[in-house]
Amino acid sequence: MIRSKWFGPLIVIFLVLFILPLFIPRFYTYILALIYVTSLLAMSLNLVVGHGGMFQFHHGVFYGVGAYTIGLILKKTSLPMWIGFIAGPIMAALVGLLIGWFCVRLTRLYFGMLQISLGSLIWAIVFRWYSFTGGDDGIPGIPIPPVISPLKNSYYFILVILVICLIIMYLILKSPFGNTLQAIRDNPQRCEAIGINVRRHQLTAIVIATFFAGIAGVLFVVLERSVFTELLFWVLSLEIFIMCLLGGWFTFAGPILGAAIMVALRTFVGIYTEYWTLILGILLILLIFFLPEGVMGYFQEIFRPRTKGVVEKG
Amino acid sequence: MILFVVCGGLSFVLGVLRVPNIAHGSLYMIGAFATFTLAKLIGGSAGFWIALIVAPLLVALISLIAERGLFCHLYQREHLMLLLFTFAISLILGDLVKIVWGAEYRSVSPPALLKGSLSILGASLPRYNLFLIVIGPLVAIALWLFTNKTKIGKISRAAAVDREMVGVLGINVSWVFAIAFVIGCYLAGVGGALVAPTASIIIGMDHSLIIEAFLIVTIGGLGNMWGALVGSLIFGVTQSLGVLIWPQFAIVFPYVAVVIVLLLRPKGLLKSVW
Amino acid sequence: MLQVEAVHKSFDDFKAVNGANLTVGKGEVVAVIGPNGAGKTTLFNLITGQIRRDKGKIIFKGEEISGLPPYEICKKGIARSFQIVNIFPRLTVFRNVQVAVLSQQRRSNSLFRPAKNMVVEETNNILESVGLLNKGHHIAGSLSHGDQKILEIAIALGNEPELLILDEPTAGMSPEETSATMELIKRLAQMRGLTILFCEHDMDVVFSIAQSIMVMHQGRTLIQGKPEEVRNNPFVQEAYLGVE
Numbered sequence: 001m002i003r004s005k006w007f008g009p010l011i012v013i014f015l016v017l018f019i020l021p022l023f024i025p026r027f028y029t030y031i032l033a034l035i036y037v038t039s040l041l042a043m044s045l046n047l048v049v050g051h052g053g054m055f056q057f058h059h060g061v062f063y064g065v066g067a068y069t070i071g072l073i074l075k076k077t078s079l080p081m082w083i084g085f086i087a088g089p090i091m092a093a094l095v096g097l098l099i100g101w102f103c104v105r106l107t108r109l110y111f112g113m114l115q116i117s118l119g120s121l122i123w124a125i126v127f128r129w130y131s132f133t134g135g136d137d138g139i140p141g142i143p144i145p146p147v148i149s150p151l152k153n154s155y156y157f158i159l160v161i162l163v164i165c166l167i168i169m170y171l172i173l174k175s176p177f178g179n180t181l182q183a184i185r186d187n188p189q190r191c192e193a194i195g196i197n198v199r200r201h202q203l204t205a206i207v208i209a210t211f212f213a214g215i216a217g218v219l220f221v222v223l224e225r226s227v228f229t230e231l232l233f234w235v236l237s238l239e240i241f242i243m244c245l246l247g248g249w250f251t252f253a254g255p256i257l258g259a260a261i262m263v264a265l266r267t268f269v270g271i272y273t274e275y276w277t278l279i280l281g282i283l284l285i286l287l288i289f290f291l292p293e294g295v296m297g298y299f300q301e302i303f304r305p306r307t308k309g310v311v312e313k314g
Numbered sequence: 315m316i317l318f319v320v321c322g323g324l325s326f327v328l329g330v331l332r333v334p335n336i337a338h339g340s341l342y343m344i345g346a347f348a349t350f351t352l353a354k355l356i357g358g359s360a361g362f363w364i365a366l367i368v369a370p371l372l373v374a375l376i377s378l379i380a381e382r383g384l385f386c387h388l389y390q391r392e393h394l395m396l397l398l399f400t401f402a403i404s405l406i407l408g409d410l411v412k413i414v415w416g417a418e419y420r421s422v423s424p425p426a427l428l429k430g431s432l433s434i435l436g437a438s439l440p441r442y443n444l445f446l447i448v449i450g451p452l453v454a455i456a457l458w459l460f461t462n463k464t465k466i467g468k469i470s471r472a473a474a475v476d477r478e479m480v481g482v483l484g485i486n487v488s489w490v491f492a493i494a495f496v497i498g499c500y501l502a503g504v505g506g507a508l509v510a511p512t513a514s515i516i517i518g519m520d521h522s523l524i525i526e527a528f529l530i531v532t533i534g535g536l537g538n539m540w541g542a543l544v545g546s547l548i549f550g551v552t553q554s555l556g557v558l559i560w561p562q563f564a565i566v567f568p569y570v571a572v573v574i575v576l577l578l579r580p581k582g583l584l585k586s587v588w
Numbered sequence: 589m590l591q592v593e594a595v596h597k598s599f600d601d602f603k604a605v606n607g608a609n610l611t612v613g614k615g616e617v618v619a620v621i622g623p624n625g626a627g628k629t630t631l632f633n634l635i636t637g638q639i640r641r642d643k644g645k646i647i648f649k650g651e652e653i654s655g656l657p658p659y660e661i662c663k664k665g666i667a668r669s670f671q672i673v674n675i676f677p678r679l680t681v682f683r684n685v686q687v688a689v690l691s692q693q694r695r696s697n698s699l700f701r702p703a704k705n706m707v708v709e710e711t712n713n714i715l716e717s718v719g720l721l722n723k724g725h726h727i728a729g730s731l732s733h734g735d736q737k738i739l740e741i742a743i744a745l746g747n748e749p750e751l752l753i754l755d756e757p758t759a760g761m762s763p764e765e766t767s768a769t770m771e772l773i774k775r776l777a778q779m780r781g782l783t784i785l786f787c788e789h790d791m792d793v794v795f796s797i798a799q800s801i802m803v804m805h806q807g808r809t810l811i812q813g814k815p816e817e818v819r820n821n822p823f824v825q826e827a828y829l830g831v832e
Binding site: 275 | 395398399401402403404405406408409410412413521525528529532562563565566569570572573576577
């Protein structure tokens with residue numbers, strides 16, 4: 001990987017992002033941090049959707065669980081911060097294991113519907129449990145330890161964690177596990193015939209993905225200091241799905257691009273008009289008609305050499 | 315019952331086009347808002363009845379435009395794309411509603427005929443609810459008649475099972491889809507019109523409805539209209555049960571029911587068209 | 589090596605397999621023939637675990653495998669190719685076979701080492717033995733039909749099977765491709781000591797390389813025996829060969 005031609009430019013980008021907060025207004029730092037959190041979430045979804053071929057329709061649940069876990073721990077108990085950081089992703093992965101275990105027995109659409117129903121159940125419970133979770137008000141004012149509570153510090157914290165997670169995800173996708181996952185995406189029946197326990201493999205992928213979603217949830221709390229039930233509502237899940245689509249779900253970094261575009265659009269279009277969902281809807285339609293492989297997929301197509309038998313680079 | 319009308323339409327579209335129509339919720343919302351405006355314009359009791367007829371037609375018109383203009387070009391694509399398209403439409407329609415009607419909530423009062431309550435078996439039931447209980451099965455019967463007795467209905471059913479064959483038979487499959495889609499959306503509009511007098515008409519209606527509608531359609535069996543009826547009943551009953559037993563968590567009850575059904579019978583209770 | 593005893597399978601009311609028997613000895617090349625709808629592919633699906641039998645027994649190397657899921661059966665030493673090409677279209681030819689080899693070596697779950705450099709030699713060996721080594725970096729979906737069918741076989745070989753089951757391996761191939769493929773199969777069987785079970789419609793192919801032929805008709809086994817016996821059997825001639 002060190003020898004990959006992307007290594008140099010990536011280091012440069014990382015350094016630029018690192019020193020950026022010193023030069024740009026607070027607001028942009030905040031937006032960038034938000035983009036990082038959302039990118040991590042979108043990347044985690046793409047592990048199972050783009051690379052695993054599963055209809056993970058309610059990924060937001062795991063994000064919300066991670067966020068609520070750390071939110072509740074920090075607000076209601078006096079446990080140290082790092083326990084919250086670890087508990088969040090673990091809870092998310094446990095919920096992922098539970099929900100995933102039921103879902104992998106089904107195919108495609110039924111997988112998705114069961115997940116939506118289980119996720120909505122969790123949403124409904126959290127929504128109404130005022131005494132414990134704050135109900136539809138959410139939990140505002142979560143105390144974040146002073147070392148990462150100023151915006152700049154949380155920015156760096158989030159950026160570093162994001163990069164670590166991305167590196168891990170990259171390694172996983174390039175490993176035999178990742179290759180096999182992609183094979184399952186393309187042809188689960190054939191995989192069964194060559195000795196792969198497809199369900200177990202898919203479940204493992206789900207647990208990994210939900211773990212990362214939990215990390216994203218924790219980072220969200222670090223940034224926003226509060227938790228909302230919207231995180232668990234299916235609309236967010238669908239938005240994450242769209243981010244993957246927008247960026248290109250068969251590519252590695254596509255979801256990052258998708259997340260960046262969505263967050264940027266929502267923020268900047270939102271300044272001019274309240275009707276940014278309208279713009280999003282139109283954008284989506286354009287995407288469906290003209291760019292079905294997503295933005296990144298489109299660029300990859302342009303730059304791929306057009307030889308007779310399409311050849312893949314490494 | 316209202317849920318059934320809406321879900322019946324969703325199920326129908328699902329069965330014929332094999333596409334879960336996320337915009338169904340938005341169309342429902344438009345139906346409600348349109349009813350509000352029409353009722354206000356025309357005034358009085360007659361306003362409601364007229365709105366009940368016209369609003370769904372308006373909704374149907376919108377859906378026709380969306381379908382002919384854009385949707386029909388996508389039929390060859392994967393279902394996921396179609397689903398995302400309906401989501402995009404729902405986003406657009408949702409904001410259009412905000413633009414046209416503003417963000418405050420509205421209400422419509424029931425027409426004079428249906429105001430107040432009737433006393434039946436010692437319990438006092440709102441007349442409007444009785445009206446709904448009557449309308450529900452009427453719609454069900456109408457739908458059943460349509461799909462089983464009329465030519466178009468039968469063709470739709472055939473297209474649901476095997477669209478290529480229907481095409482080979484010389485029937486314009488595209489138009490069949492268009493008609494099916496419009497009818498399904500019409501029902502969404504009817505549902506919206508019917509719900510107008512009973513609940514506050516607000517912006518988030520589409521989101522809360524569509525999730526419930528989807529779950530109902532799934533537990534009933536995708537594409538199966540009787541399934542939609544069964545599903546709506548289960549949903550409604552468990553919700554009422556919830557209100558009686560544990561009001562704070564009333565909305566949790568239907569979700570639990572859905573989860574139980576899906577765990578036991580993932581393809582839904584009744585046979586699905588897929 | 590493989591024993592199928594009185595196996596039945598119905599789908600709703602349709603009896604797809606209605607009492608099939610099959611014996612495959614170690615190192616043999618056995619063919620199953622029968623008209624379309626006789627139940628050959630269903631039988632293969634039953635053996636490899638894609639579907640479950642209603643009645644009867646399937647025994648492999650002395651062990652009953654009747655109820656096991658496909659991936660377990662594969663691990664016991666049976667690999668198959670499919671009638672309708674069933675490869676991984678978006679992956680390269682190399683990765684198609686590599687996935688199978690990794691699975692065989694139980695390394696599919698390895699999480700953190702790059703797969704690019706794993707089992708390269710074994711994968712290339714297989715590709716070379718089927719003649720696809722030079723196309724290793726092509727996307728599988730872009731290969732010609734004949735090459736895709738060969739890739740099918742290569743993927744199955746990745747599992748280092750003892751019994752290789754081929755479902756109509758030459759379907760849709762031109763005569764040159766067909767004889768080349770059959771030569772390949774014969775060579776592979778000898779080189780790797782494979783036992784081969786296949787089904788085919790092309791009678792020349794069948795009679796040229798099979799040592800034992802089982803004839804199916806309407807889900808039942810009519811007869812199994814050496815090519816001469818089968819060719820001269822009156823029932824077979826009436827039901828099948830006569831119609832040809």
